[in-house]
Amino acid sequence: MRYFQLFFFFLFVLLARPISAQEAKWIHPSTGNFYQINFETQALFENKDGIHWNKIADLSFEDIKSHDLILGNLNYQEIPIPGSNLSYLMVSCTGQVYQLDRKNWILKRIDQTFFRGANCKAVKFLRNDILYSFGGYGFWQSSNVLTKYDPKNKEWMSIGTKGQIPIAINDGISAYIPSKDIFITMANLQVNDSRLYNSSVIDWNIYEYRFKNQEFLKVGTVHLEELKKYLEKDLYRNFLFNGRYFVLIDKSVQVYRYDTMIIIDLLDNFKTYHWLNSGRLPITANNASEQEIRFKGKDSLAWSSNFSSKNQVNKNSIQYIISIKNVLADSEYLGKLTDEPWYIEFFKVFILCSGVLVSIFLVYIFGNLRRSRLRRNLKIVLGENEQKFLDFLLLHYNEGYVNGHQLIAFFGRHKSAPESQRQFRSKLIDNFTKSLSLVFQESNILDIQQDEKDQRMLNYRLNSKMYKILSKL
Numbered sequence: 001m002r003y004f005q006l007f008f009f010f011l012f013v014l015l016a017r018p019i020s021a022q023e024a025k026w027i028h029p030s031t032g033n034f035y036q037i038n039f040e041t042q043a044l045f046e047n048k049d050g051i052h053w054n055k056i057a058d059l060s061f062e063d064i065k066s067h068d069l070i071l072g073n074l075n076y077q078e079i080p081i082p083g084s085n086l087s088y089l090m091v092s093c094t095g096q097v098y099q100l101d102r103k104n105w106i107l108k109r110i111d112q113t114f115f116r117g118a119n120c121k122a123v124k125f126l127r128n129d130i131l132y133s134f135g136g137y138g139f140w141q142s143s144n145v146l147t148k149y150d151p152k153n154k155e156w157m158s159i160g161t162k163g164q165i166p167i168a169i170n171d172g173i174s175a176y177i178p179s180k181d182i183f184i185t186m187a188n189l190q191v192n193d194s195r196l197y198n199s200s201v202i203d204w205n206i207y208e209y210r211f212k213n214q215e216f217l218k219v220g221t222v223h224l225e226e227l228k229k230y231l232e233k234d235l236y237r238n239f240l241f242n243g244r245y246f247v248l249i250d251k252s253v254q255v256y257r258y259d260t261m262i263i264i265d266l267l268d269n270f271k272t273y274h275w276l277n278s279g280r281l282p283i284t285a286n287n288a289s290e291q292e293i294r295f296k297g298k299d300s301l302a303w304s305s306n307f308s309s310k311n312q313v314n315k316n317s318i319q320y321i322i323s324i325k326n327v328l329a330d331s332e333y334l335g336k337l338t339d340e341p342w343y344i345e346f347f348k349v350f351i352l353c354s355g356v357l358v359s360i361f362l363v364y365i366f367g368n369l370r371r372s373r374l375r376r377n378l379k380i381v382l383g384e385n386e387q388k389f390l391d392f393l394l395l396h397y398n399e400g401y402v403n404g405h406q407l408i409a410f411f412g413r414h415k416s417a418p419e420s421q422r423q424f425r426s427k428l429i430d431n432f433t434k435s436l437s438l439v440f441q442e443s444n445i446l447d448i449q450q451d452e453k454d455q456r457m458l459n460y461r462l463n464s465k466m467y468k469i470l471s472k473l
Contacts (some may be wrong), residue, residue, distance in 0.1 A: 050304035135169020270337035401459035
């Protein structure tokens, strides 16, 4: 019994150990230097080369409660405040906001957020001195919620938006682009753990959020097979961003070797490159630190072999730096992110050509059906003399008008009495126009003019509209 009491006493001591013994570690987004806070000793360490850790200050804590701090040291993000010695230090999976004062060496809690767990891996950035947090994962599902920090009320506020809103902003490739003042996100993972056998769906669309009108707009779709293959298998979606380039690093070693990268140029039509280490930059593949490779400034990548993740010196480590320009020069160009595979393009051309051919065929078929129907109707309504008169008018259309004498001669009535000829012409013209008006629902069938030589006679010709129709039957 005594041993059991001792066991539970030591278990209680371990569980009750204050969180202040934990460490926070992050990379400064501008310099690429590493920083680490030991909450037990309140010491701040700096690592400029990925090798040597140096203590640079003892921090004073203000309004910091040990039970609010998050276990582990991979959940912190620093966002410098331009034109000052201050930075925001934010903690993933919470709305907590700390202020780090590098002049007076003070770490201060400035928010009054009480919730946690709703926005893990949210995309956080600073725009016009306002902190934003987009999307994330929490409570067993992904989120597309947009929020901004209100320093007056010390709380986060929801942002209303419109347009083509993504179904989730989670585990994708996302960043704020200051030069264009837009937020861009793509290849997001929609997750709902309550759905059996369908817990995650990748949204391959590329979205821009435009702050000016608070609107999301879909600007394209990820079609590049190499990138889709990579993102479908990469478990951690590790990437760096310097304001222009996304640099994707395969930490999970699911697709490429550990020392390969995919680079996406956001300011040049999503051109995408694949860089494979040529061997001149040694990298330790079994190092799982997410902070091993980083941007050193905006134009260079830096890492060290055997990266030292603790605040101690690793004498065997060497730092390597390579400019992003040289990385691109040494990379294979894969194509634009939105480029579709050749067989998709071929399929689209095939569908387009097929559509044109089908349309022409349908026009031809329906035209033939319409002409056949008109021919049947004309055969029904036209008598023998009216049919001969129609043929006569069509035959002589290009020659001009036909006069009454030609008409009488054509029907062999030239030897009959003048009154009989007049009655024949009148009845023929009347029956002809009535019959064609019935078929075509058109009253203006004939173009009739008075004969200049014989005022008693009329000249006849088909109306141009009727000729175009009847000549094709």
